Amino acid sequence: MPEVILGQGKTPDQVAGIAQALLAKSHNLLLTRATPEMAARVKELEPQAEHFPSSGVVRVWRDRTIYGKGKIAAICAGTSDLPVLEEAQLTAEVMGNSVDVISDVGVAGIHRLLNQRDKLMDARVAIVCAGMEGALPSVVGGLVGCPVIAVPTSIGYGASFHGLAALLGMLNSCASNVTVVNIDNGFGAGYVASLINRLG
Amino acid sequence: MPEVILGQGKTPDQVAGIAQALLAKSHNLLLTRATPEMAARVKELEPQAEHFPSSGVVRVWRDRTIYGKGKIAAICAGTSDLPVLEEAQLTAEVMGNSVDVISDVGVAGIHRLLNQRDKLMDARVAIVCAGMEGALPSVVGGLVGCPVIAVPTSIGYGASFHGLAALLGMLNSCASNVTVVNIDNGFGAGYVASLINRLG
Amino acid sequence: MPEVILGQGKTPDQVAGIAQALLAKSHNLLLTRATPEMAARVKELEPQAEHFPSSGVVRVWRDRTIYGKGKIAAICAGTSDLPVLEEAQLTAEVMGNSVDVISDVGVAGIHRLLNQRDKLMDARVAIVCAGMEGALPSVVGGLVGCPVIAVPTSIGYGASFHGLAALLGMLNSCASNVTVVNIDNGFGAGYVASLINRLG
Amino acid sequence: MPEVILGQGKTPDQVAGIAQALLAKSHNLLLTRATPEMAARVKELEPQAEHFPSSGVVRVWRDRTIYGKGKIAAICAGTSDLPVLEEAQLTAEVMGNSVDVISDVGVAGIHRLLNQRDKLMDARVAIVCAGMEGALPSVVGGLVGCPVIAVPTSIGYGASFHGLAALLGMLNSCASNVTVVNIDNGFGAGYVASLINRLG
């Protein structure tokens, strides 16, 4: 398991201190919700660290062993949900999984999603990120037989109430194979998907 | 236009009094959210009145002229949403429309919906009723080119919050052709669909 | 139909890339919720693009054919709601409609609204934008016989809760011809009004 | 001033005990939110007591002196709001006011309201009860120059959220002369209107 730091609510000094300690005992490290300054501090400690500015992830991926027994599909509707999807993908990868990314498949253009059915069917577990009405997990859940982890995103405006609409939609999904994590919690989705994919 | 009475919040005496006055000047009458006692009172006034207990509608449909220029599709996901759908259908019919009912087409079984594509394409305006996550209008909206009137229903439990989840989902629909009415407001959806279908 | 891009949640590079692809295949383009930088990027691609800073709309309107069968009335109460009204108006125009704008007709000065009754009666479909208590659609709905699309705006303070008060008001409208779109969703209102106005 | 008992949350015994004590020292008594049993108990104590079942008010009105300097207008949109209006009216009357009741004047039928303009103009203070979207106080507020006390009612369904929609609407009224009391608080409105009407 990689070590993980949640950057939010910490100072760059605190992050750097924790990162240094963790890098001494673990090959891999994931820092989420990092500011650019935090990213720079971790890069000083480990030049191989990668910084992904759109999701705010910093990843140290020194041990790239694959532990997953199959593929994880990471799916989102459109461009705006990509940062959350990226957090999920980077998490799953650093935990030793092969991840298939499927984007631009919103529910209002259902045939683009159906065109990806082979990829969907190939997944052992699916992560679905969606903002606005958050309907994508229900549709994906109906297409696949595997567990679906739904991630509401805060994308939207007005009555999306910063992701509340998507969250409520996913909790009320009529697809029985859907569970839900917190709004914008790509990390949590990637983490649980990895645990599931290791089973076997 | 038929005359309309909202039964909720009125006494059977009040309903009977209003119904009597309206029936004297109008061929058609729609009473919504009626109790069985209200229905009985209206049937005393007009034996042809029909009572639909599951939706609570009482309808006097003496003039059955068709005013609509095309078909209205009335769509819902499952058995539980049928009462709201029925209110919409009865309203649209009494306002002079031909209505195509499509049920049992939830988003978690997308192919059942796609199998109805011909009927959907044939509609000049669509009414879509859904509870729980309320995702069906977005999917229908992406399939058809006509206006879609979304009706959130109070079907669900827990975090559906009596239809709030479905309502928020529909307001945040990524399909541009969707507008929304109040929770369980099948009447309103049938009414506006009729107005739209008369245009031409 | 014009192509449409929602600027919010995208980078200027993403917007420019999408715009370039769409302009190659479509005469008209609408970019909503655009930053000034996005507007500049689209103007580089197409010098005729117009930028409307108060609503954040960028419009490429190369084909100005009128498809609407009648007039769309776009109505708001006061100065502060004008940006949302503008988004609705620009959308309806680029989709081939003639739009009548009626502003400064709040419900607390009902005679200013009644003075516009001729214009209202002339509309085939009405868009009504209102913040604060969001009462204008109910009053307009009672005056006209056509469909009314209500747009709650986030204008207000305190217990307006960023448009929630107006949204709830409109969903509970006692006028039967009112449907509702998301808070500040002028685009959606303009889009659906255009679909309705094409019928015939 | 009459003595007042809020029946809700008390037992009939408690109500009877308090009523007996108050009737010994005061000519007038108002009991609100009374159950039929409470009403019967007060009638035992004072046979002149009147019971108004639809509003749940019991009134002992032995001293009918008029203290108000002018008329109070009590206005509501429709049949369903009448119980709350009645509570306001009975309160204002027992406090020594002449009350003009104006009902069936909803905002979606604005001309019925305008037809009552003389009565409205004659009022020294206005009470306006409305459920659903709660828009009536804003329209009345714009027509009259006197203070308007708005009473949201719990009438409605779905997104009315038991009067919340009407309450928020009234708090955000664009008419400057509107203040608001609690949902269904006809008593409070009648009480404050009486205080205002005594000034002079």
Added chain:
Amino acid sequence: MPEVILGQGKTPDQVAGIAQALLAKSHNLLLTRATPEMAARVKELEPQAEHFPSSGVVRVWRDRTIYGKGKIAAICAGTSDLPVLEEAQLTAEVMGNSVDVISDVGVAGIHRLLNQRDKLMDARVAIVCAGMEGALPSVVGGLVGCPVIAVPTSIGYGASFHGLAALLGMLNSCASNVTVVNIDNGFGAGYVASLINRLG
């Protein structure tokens, strides 16, 4: 009556244009929620205009006739509520009233409030501004016999939810003489208090 402009949601140009028109026909003008730039623009038009930065009010008070029949008491608990109190006070003054300001009388130090009892008793109408738990109007309402207009303020943090706690508290006041306006709506309170104080 003075003319009134709500600055919020308008541009400085719009404000200046409206102010110029209004100043040509009215002696007094009140501009609320004004930015410093708006204030400067009005001062260019009328050098006597006063700017009150903490409340954001700009006032042109050329006609200082007193129309009020008695005194208005304007009361708040502490330093943080003063801006809202100031908006109420300036409004009432420009509408021709004499205003008694009573501050630093929070409910947790009840004797400071009781020490002001003479001033309170002298008022014909009272305005009470309070944030946090919003309890002051109930206590004042119990001490005075006149109408009390309660203004919840957005002062507080955490579970004050930007004034919601104070608003709900005031709506549920156990004092019968309390009505409520929107959060931070000092203007509305001053306006209604002035209307009441003119009666006689």
Added chain:
Amino acid sequence: MPEVILGQGKTPDQVAGIAQALLAKSHNLLLTRATPEMAARVKELEPQAEHFPSSGVVRVWRDRTIYGKGKIAAICAGTSDLPVLEEAQLTAEVMGNSVDVISDVGVAGIHRLLNQRDKLMDARVAIVCAGMEGALPSVVGGLVGCPVIAVPTSIGYGASFHGLAALLGMLNSCASNVTVVNIDNGFGAGYVASLINRLG
């Protein structure tokens, strides 16, 4: 310490089984939120058990040793809050405390509260129950120097939202010595007050 059973959510059989086991090892037992049937079952087990129907408490108080170092004041505004106050009182008593009950001291009649100042000053810890606006703890908190445990009650209607208004008010108390328990949680308040009163 007495043993405690929360009756809510349990069947009478479950309650009787737990009560039997606990009575075998403890002198005192408190059963809260009990139905009459649960009360009867406990009385079968222990004839000395007392049933308090208004609060739903069943108490077995075989060991009446006083452990408290001083007095606990239990205060509420009016008749309707008495059931919650009773639950707090019975809890504190069975835990070995002497409790002073002070009722009918609402914030809108502040002098009734001030008349009880000697009793208040005598308390080592105070419990204050209030519904509606929930302002009483702030006023009591300002009068006493001891810790105040505030209990919001669900008494009220409309915008009290089943105790939410009182809860928020108490959480935002401007008195620094106030902490809060759940709505209607008289038991919790009595329990913590007992713990505090044992210190010494």
Added chain:
Amino acid sequence: MPEVILGQGKTPDQVAGIAQALLAKSHNLLLTRATPEMAARVKELEPQAEHFPSSGVVRVWRDRTIYGKGKIAAICAGTSDLPVLEEAQLTAEVMGNSVDVISDVGVAGIHRLLNQRDKLMDARVAIVCAGMEGALPSVVGGLVGCPVIAVPTSIGYGASFHGLAALLGMLNSCASNVTVVNIDNGFGAGYVASLINRLG
């Protein structure tokens, strides 16, 4: 996979009709949220059907093959959460899993939970049901390395808001291996746990 019917929102006739059709093609059937009348109707169709009144489940379990690769732990804090736990357990069993039930292990008595550590460690996936503050999944999540499916229950009162407090708590869990389903959705948790447990 067993066939599943959600009883809520259907009539007994509808349930019986669906059950008959499904029993003809599937060995196992699960009916959730069933009324006693629905249960009786299914028992008429299949005498082996079991009815579990506390959870409202009816189960036809003709094929008892074990498909799960390991054990599912089903955990709850106390007596009141047992009905939801039962729904999860029955679902997982009918889907071919061996389920270990661990109850009476609330977070306020942490040692009772720690005493069950062997059983917890033995699980391949854990279901945790909790009402009130909903903290149990976080503690369990920290103890085990497997995926945890958290089920908020509607058990509680006051500020539990019918399970909202537990739901929010679980969504914000600081344990990374927790995902969440709807309030009281024992079925969903059992279903997803079964899917996970089949992997291998």
Added chain:
Amino acid sequence: MPEVILGQGKTPDQVAGIAQALLAKSHNLLLTRATPEMAARVKELEPQAEHFPSSGVVRVWRDRTIYGKGKIAAICAGTSDLPVLEEAQLTAEVMGNSVDVISDVGVAGIHRLLNQRDKLMDARVAIVCAGMEGALPSVVGGLVGCPVIAVPTSIGYGASFHGLAALLGMLNSCASNVTVVNIDNGFGAGYVASLINRLG
């Protein structure tokens, strides 16, 4: 007792004025939610004033007498909650208490908390700060027998809703010895803990 100023909502001038007056009559002063400018102004008045930037506290601690009868434990889960914990600690210290700080003991790593059991058992009153799901007070409450004051913090994202999830969790704690203060109200917790710790 030290004097206390709440910096929020005041200007630096106001704070400096109040501080000067209070320092003339009191040895100790606590300024909470101070901006750096406020801190500088107080340091000008009293060079011994300490500024704690992460919590925003300024403390003048000239009289360091210990009044507490025992130790106060101040506990939080992680780095992000430290500012709120610090506010509580500084408050308790300036009120004459010895405070034991226990941090980094989140519920998802229960053994780190259990390792601190001696320190916990040693406390006469405990303060527990937690964001996200806010579960720590329940676990601590089950371990200790003393009163626990729970402080929800605004740490978290998405469905933490700025501390609402933690607040609701704590109000619904299944541990009977827990009371709650406002979100981020470290001061209030420190204040009440001090009052309790002085008893004896």
